[in-house]
Amino acid sequence: xxxxxPLVIFIASIFTSNMIFSNFLGMCSFIAVSKEIPTAIGLGIxxxxxxxxxTILNYFVYWYIVVPFNLEYxxxxxxxxxxxxxxxxxxxxxxxxxxxxxxxxxxxxxLITVNCAILGVSLFMVSRQYNFIQTVFFAAGSGIGWAxxxxxxxxxxxxxxxxxxxxxxxxxxxxLIITGIMALAFIGFSGMVQIQ
Amino acid sequence: xxxxxxxxxxxxGIFSENPILVQVIGICSALAVTNRMMxxxxxxxxxxxxTAFSSFTVSSLKDKTPKHxxxxxxxxxxxxxxxxxxxFLKAYMTDMSKALGPYVGLIITNCIIMxxxxxxxxxxxxxxxxxxxxxxxxxxTLVLLCIAxxxxxxxxxxxxxxxxxxxxxxxxxxxxMPPSAFFILACIMWAANNxxxxxxxxxxxxx
Numbered sequence: 001x002x003x004x005x006p007l008v009i010f011i012a013s014i015f016t017s018n019m020i021f022s023n024f025l026g027m028c029s030f031i032a033v034s035k036e037i038p039t040a041i042g043l044g045i046x047x048x049x050x051x052x053x054x055t056i057l058n059y060f061v062y063w064y065i066v067v068p069f070n071l072e073y074x075x076x077x078x079x080x081x082x083x084x085x086x087x088x089x090x091x092x093x094x095x096x097x098x099x100x101x102x103x104x105x106x107x108x109x110x111l112i113t114v115n116c117a118i119l120g121v122s123l124f125m126v127s128r129q130y131n132f133i134q135t136v137f138f139a140a141g142s143g144i145g146w147a148x149x150x151x152x153x154x155x156x157x158x159x160x161x162x163x164x165x166x167x168x169x170x171x172x173x174x175x176l177i178i179t180g181i182m183a184l185a186f187i188g189f190s191g192m193v194q195i196q
Numbered sequence: 197x198x199x200x201x202x203x204x205x206x207x208x209g210i211f212s213e214n215p216i217l218v219q220v221i222g223i224c225s226a227l228a229v230t231n232r233m234m235x236x237x238x239x240x241x242x243x244x245x246x247t248a249f250s251s252f253t254v255s256s257l258k259d260k261t262p263k264h265x266x267x268x269x270x271x272x273x274x275x276x277x278x279x280x281x282x283x284f285l286k287a288y289m290t291d292m293s294k295a296l297g298p299y300v301g302l303i304i305t306n307c308i309i310m311x312x313x314x315x316x317x318x319x320x321x322x323x324x325x326x327x328x329x330x331x332x333x334x335x336x337t338l339v340l341l342c343i344a345x346x347x348x349x350x351x352x353x354x355x356x357x358x359x360x361x362x363x364x365x366x367x368x369x370x371x372x373m374p375p376s377a378f379f380i381l382a383c384i385m386w387a388a389n390n391x392x393x394x395x396x397x398x399x400x401x402x403x
Contacts, residue, residue, distance in 0.1 A: 020373075021374060022374050023228065024223075024225075024227040024228040024374065024377070025224055025293075025302070026223045026224065027223045027224045027227065028220075028221055028222070028223065028224065028307050031223075032220075040266075043403045055317060058296075073279060073282075073283060074279070074281055075360065076275050076278055076282070076301045076304055077272065077276070077279065079301075080271055080275055080304055080305075081271075081272075084267075084268060084271060113260065113267075114305050114310060115305065116224045116225075116302050116305040116306070116314060118305075119301065119302060119304065119305050120298060120302055120305075123298035123301050123302070127297060127298055133200040163242075164385075167390075167393065168387075168389035168390040168393065169382075169386050169389075172220045172382075172384040172385055173383075173385040173386045174382070176378045176379075176381055176382035176385070177378065177379060179378045180375040180376070180377075180378030180379045180382065181322045181375070183373075183374050183375040183378060184375045187374075187375070193358060
């Protein structure tokens with residue numbers, strides 16, 4: 001196990017190893033939902049919350065169920081089931097007790113199950129052999145980094161809608177180019193901290 | 197099944213409804229593994245295999261799956277096939293399995309597979325669903341290989357690991373880094389969009 005301070009992991013997962021800009025995870029919803037700032041913030045918060053909790057759950061499931069019973073080959077099924085079950089549960093709890101939040105976030109919840117960032121963070125947690133504290137900081141940092149990226153992108157895209165862009169570039173292609181430029185900017189942070 | 201129908205399915209999956217260029221789904225892995233040709237090829241084959249077989253299974257089980265838990269069932273079917281791919285890679289191509297890392301597992305959350313299952317396999321018989329999944333996988337592989345060609349030749353000076361550029365060629369470090377993947381995919385999409393609008397304009401003029 002590599003000894004990296006949890007805070008370093010936290011900062012690094014927000015900036016230098018950002019889920020979107022360096023690992024390309026969660027791109028589908030990043031492109032589809034980054035048209036307006038309020039919805040982007042809503043999805044960002046939902047992803048951060050779900051990501052943090054499911055990664056912590058998966059940490060316990062991995063170290064206390066998967067490893068002792070030698071079930072490593074079933075890891076993917078177990079992780080995706082935990083994520084799907086957690087999202088379903090969260091949806092039911094929100095609907096029952098916090099209906100205003102449910103209506104604000106409700107449409108995003110089914111989208112989250114198939115968000116690659118959630119499963120990706122759990123898999124990275126396993127492949128990098130993080131301990132519990134590192135896992136918590138890594139998950140929270142990744143979620144915040146994802147939320148930051150989608151919010152920034154929504155801000156840029158809302159300004160972009162009035163500009164004249166070549167017809168073939170409109171929509172997804174221009175979003176990808178902006179993402180590329182933002183990724184270049186985020187590479188500038190890599191002198192600061194580095195994991196992996 | 198008639199040959200023309202098979203042709204239609206493949207044409208749809210590879211060109212007119214290409215999962216990456218037209219539907220813009222499943223681009224996470226398309227960007228992550230494309231720095232080498234070999235990685236992209238293996239990833240493409242793996243995804244085609246999983247999409248084809250999971251479409252086949254979803255379609256065979258469609259009468260027996262209850263409506264409200266069908267997503268769960270689909271995810272389980274997909275993960276089962278992904279595990280097969282993962283074990284196969286670990287056993288026979290250890291280097292490749294290490295190079296692809298967690299992206300093999302992330303095939304589960306690749307929206308292409310779920311998309312094909314939901315939009316085609318759920319309402320069609322097994323054999324066409326199988327072909328439809330295979331076609332979508334080929335469309336995905338094609339785009340991956342296009343991106344990887346540019347990135348590997350300019351970034352490493354090689355093509356499938358063979359040196360193709362002259363020795364004094366300066367490697368473009370940018371091409372190995374993540375941003376280049378975004379730029380190249382954007383350019384390919386731009387070209388595809390222009391091609392499609394041109395085709396549509398021609399069609400309108402003919403009418």
